[in-house]
Amino acid sequence: xxxxxxxxxxxxxxxxxxxxxxxxxxxxxxxxxxxxxxxxxxxxxxxxxxxxxxxxxxxxxxxxxxxxxxxxxxxxxxxxxxxxxxxxxxxxxxxxxxxxxxxxxxxxxxxxxxxxxxxxxxxxxxxxxxxxxxxxxxxxxxxxxxxxxxxxxxxxxxxxxxxxxxxxxxxxxxxxxxxxxxxxxxxxxxxxxxxxxxxxxxxxxxxxxxxxxxxxxxxxxxxxxxxxxxxxxxxxxxxxxxxxxxxxxxxxxxxxxxxxxxxxxxxxxxxxxxxxxxxxxxxxxxxxxxxxxxxxxxxxxxxxxxxxxxxxxxxxxxxxxxxxxxxxxxxxxxxxxxxxxxxxxxxxxxxxxxxxxxxxxxxxxxxxxxxxxxxxxxxxxxxxxxxxxxxxxxxxxxxxxxxxxxxxxxxxxxxx
Ligand code: CTP
Numbered sequence: 001x002x003x004x005x006x007x008x009x010x011x012x013x014x015x016x017x018x019x020x021x022x023x024x025x026x027x028x029x030x031x032x033x034x035x036x037x038x039x040x041x042x043x044x045x046x047x048x049x050x051x052x053x054x055x056x057x058x059x060x061x062x063x064x065x066x067x068x069x070x071x072x073x074x075x076x077x078x079x080x081x082x083x084x085x086x087x088x089x090x091x092x093x094x095x096x097x098x099x100x101x102x103x104x105x106x107x108x109x110x111x112x113x114x115x116x117x118x119x120x121x122x123x124x125x126x127x128x129x130x131x132x133x134x135x136x137x138x139x140x141x142x143x144x145x146x147x148x149x150x151x152x153x154x155x156x157x158x159x160x161x162x163x164x165x166x167x168x169x170x171x172x173x174x175x176x177x178x179x180x181x182x183x184x185x186x187x188x189x190x191x192x193x194x195x196x197x198x199x200x201x202x203x204x205x206x207x208x209x210x211x212x213x214x215x216x217x218x219x220x221x222x223x224x225x226x227x228x229x230x231x232x233x234x235x236x237x238x239x240x241x242x243x244x245x246x247x248x249x250x251x252x253x254x255x256x257x258x259x260x261x262x263x264x265x266x267x268x269x270x271x272x273x274x275x276x277x278x279x280x281x282x283x284x285x286x287x288x289x290x291x292x293x294x295x296x297x298x299x300x301x302x303x304x305x306x307x308x309x310x311x312x313x314x315x316x317x318x319x320x321x322x323x324x325x326x327x328x329x330x331x332x333x334x335x336x337x338x339x340x341x342x343x344x345x346x347x348x349x350x351x352x353x354x355x356x357x358x359x360x361x362x363x364x365x366x367x368x369x370x371x372x373x374x375x376x377x378x379x380x381x382x383x384x385x386x387x388x389x390x391x392x393x394x395x396x397x398x399x400x401x402x403x404x405x406x407x408x409x410x411x412x413x414x415x416x
């Protein structure tokens with residue numbers, strides 16, 4: 001046990017309150033509670049992290065349920081994982097029972113035994129820096145629990161697996177090791193590095209599903225410099241689920257000044273997947289298990305990368321209507337992928353011109369306003385709205401009243 005405590009750490013007061021509250025409740029329930037995982041690591045590195053994972057030595061579900069009753073908040077129980085979530089002081093807090101894991105074979109999801117100790121629970125984790133805990137009650141209240149020398153590794157910038165079967169048990173840790181090393185500018189300690197290389201040689205990563213690899217890559221795409229991480233994974237042949245020669249660099253689309261920030265992981269996915277040959281791409285994407293909303297944006301982005309560069313070639317910024325028509329339906333992620341990945345400087349300027357001056361231009365009035373003015377419902381409503389949009393794209397400033405008048409006069413012409 002290490003004597004480090006959270007005294008002197010710069011905690012937001014709401015988090016300290018949450019920990020005090022959970023600790024006191026755990027005392028009353030006579031169970032041991034501690035914070036585990038990324039939160040403790042990041043707290044010690046003085047980095048903000050609001051993912052609070054609590055491990056209870058005992059059954060976490062009734063614990064979370066009675067705590068939520070006392071706090072008068074909802075408790076969401078996830079039976080499949082035997083975990084629960086409560087929102088305390090505006091923050092989501094996850095509760096899990098301490099567990100032991102056994103891996104039946106390489107790449108399998110583990111068989112879980114509950115009724116374990118906090119030490120068992122910490123031992124099943126990926127790296128020593130992620131196997132630190134913060135006790136919330138009992139005699140070690142607010143002390144760091146460091147069974148596996150994670151504190152030293154954190155101080156020395158080392159990624160160290162907990163045991164020699166770690167990468168075999170869970171090959172996603174190969175991806176996590178590279179991701180954490182880049183994020184914190186750490187390195188794998190020599191034995192871990194040897195085990196990493198052995199696991200790669202034994203092709204253990206091929207034994208996990210593309211879905212699990214995709215989930216790891218989505219996390220990588222949220223890091224600061226995904227390009228470097230992807231290149232390291234490529235060199236290590238950890239991208240074999242994606243048979244193509246990927247050359248990903250860090251993307252930058254700040255020039256677009258988009259009001260609606262694109263989802264950065266989706267932008268990276270668009271660029272990454274564009275390397276795959278068209279005939280295998282769809283079946284790979286279908287097996288990746290990405291959320292449907294992300295999938296739609298990826299399809300839009302890939303379509304944009306294929307078509308837009310050619311379509312922009314003979315188009316000038318002054319041709320507002322054509323530029324608008326070309327880009328209006330594209331999602332922000334597709335625009336971001338275009339400018340940071342596929343277009344030349346001249347065409348980038350056209351997309352930037354669109355996002356700065358044209359994007360979002362639309363009539364003040366709606367179809368309902370026109371109907372309220374006595375115009376019959378029908379396809380001409382759309383024609384009127386498109387005509388007004390074109391006037392505005394041409395630089396006309398129109399009040400709502402003027403738009404209505406224009407609408408009525410077009411309708412009159414159509415009718416006569
Ligand atoms: N964990 C693990 N093996 C994995 C995934 C997760 O041991 N393959 C454990 C680690 O203890 C990790 C914790 O589960 O700290 C939470 O996992 P996750 O939320 O994925 O990672 P974080 O460490 O919180 O990292 P991040 O900051 O990227 O969210």
